[in-house]
């Protein structure tokens with residue numbers, strides 16, 4: 001009975017493995033290690049190997065390939081397998097004593113190595129089993145190890161191969177590097193998908209050139225992020241320069257694409273490979289809004305920051321209990337008329353820590369998001385804001401109602417009870433839905449858009465108004481925006497920073513305002529610090545402004561002066 005394709009094999013059908021090995025003893029050791037579990041074909045040289053592959057290629061689950069064959073080099077066989085459409089799915093484990101060749105083989109697509117002299121039989125069996133499973137799974141889910149657009153490895157396989165290369169080169173000092181494109185989604189929106197794809201491909205090609213020069217591996221981690229695992233480099237600026245040079249091509253997009261890089265140099269191999277790249281990513285994020293210094297390095301300082309964050313997590317429950325969190329309010333002004341008019345406030349949390357003193361939310365929000373504490377903190381802040389509105393209404397009477405916007409983390413949106421929670425708070429303090437505006441960061445929409453959009457729909461049908469926060473930092477497509485349930489767009493502060501520094505232009509702001517007009521919603525600009533900025537924004541058609549020009553976020557008592565002025 002002919003066998004089915006190896007990838008769809010029945011569980012009880014034995015898988016077929018080809019051993020290509022010219023030394024008799026080695027061949028027998030391998031055969032004996034696996035023949036209880038697998039059917040085995042044997043080849044003593046390249047010619048026999050090719051004959052077997054030709055006759056039984058569609059049934060093979062794995063090839064064990066010695067690199068030094070009497071009549072040809074194993075690498076040529078590997079190349080041939082990779083190039084042939086019908087058989088390139090067959091994983092190959094290379095057998096070699098030559099460390100240099102191991103790396104070369106990884107580069108051209110070997111799935112794993114078994115070093116010579118052979119390790120314990122159990123290790124051989126485990127590697128074989130693991131490789132077969134991995135490749136079968138891959139075929140089933142139609143996944144390839146490469147990113148289609150750039151041809152670099154995808155994340156999963158990149159990690160896998162990086163680990164394997166470590167296992168074989170324990171002594172090499174390696175750098176873990178993350179490369180990010182600043183504001184990629186906006187570039188995508190403005191210059192279109194083809195242009196963006198072209199940029200990604202260019203980066204892919206350059207990374208490939210780099211790894212073929214220095215050794216190592218590269219992958220596309222996410223839409224606009226790349227990872228590089230390579231022997232320790234000493235000039236990162238040169239590398240970033242090489243990657244960035246002319247990356248935007250010519251024409252009107254010239255110089256718009258800016259890369260930033262996070263480096264974890266001589267990464268500690270005792271740490272999980274993914275954690276090592278988390279550190280590199282942390283370093284890349286540490287220079288996120290720093291246009292003059294696009295390279296961040298993971299070092300002791302960042303490490304200490306990490307430890308600090310962990311301490312904050314430990315301290316959180318007690319802090320909540322002891323009311324160490326204080327809500328500050330920053331006014332928002334309607335700037336459409338002649339004189340700016342107070343229209344609402346944003347509630348922003350601060351932590352008065354008994355040991356560290358005053359802590360800004362930038363230091364803990366993302367930590368609390370990733371550790372799952374944010375729900376409890378946000379609940380606390382929403383409650384405090386509602387209570388404050390009630391208190392102002394009772395005490396100041398006619399000057400209110402004022403509305404207060406609160407931040408809703410993307411994590412909160414996964415809480416199935418969020419609608420009830422917010423409704424409960426509004427009812428408890430006897431205020432109205434319109435008095436609580438919800439600021440939801442744009443990136444939340446693009447993460448699990450269907451779920452989030454549904455939740456936002458529900459919130460709006462309950463009467464809450466929703467502002468899209470940090471607009472310009474997420475990945476919303478124009479298409480998606482038109483179907484989004486929102487009441488206002490809040491421009492990310494970074495645009496104002498970039499527009500009003502030397503050499504900057506207000507083009508991006510104009511685009512956002514255009515988008516808002518198309519959606520028929522007002523635009524809020526945050527981070528307005530100077531009169532010049534205010535006037536420029538006004539002229540461009542921005543509706544509401546918030547920023548140090550008017551006031552920093554202040555405690556509730558201090559905010560009352562704005563209420564009184566109104």
Ligand code: C2E
Nearest residue numbers: 348349360361362365381407408409527528529547548553
């Ligand atoms: P955001 O929502 O974008 O808030 C605006 C941030 O910009 C605030 O920083 C505010 O103090 C600051 N800011 C306002 N005007 C200016 C200005 O003119 N110049 C400059 N340089 N900065 C200005 P803050 O209070 O440190 O908050 C940082 C972020 O933390 C907020 O960004 C928000 O995403 C998050 N956050 C704050 N409070 C909460 C909260 O209660 N819950 C959640 N989930 N996130 C919060």
Ligand code: CA
Nearest residue numbers: 346407439469
């Ligand atoms: Ca906000």
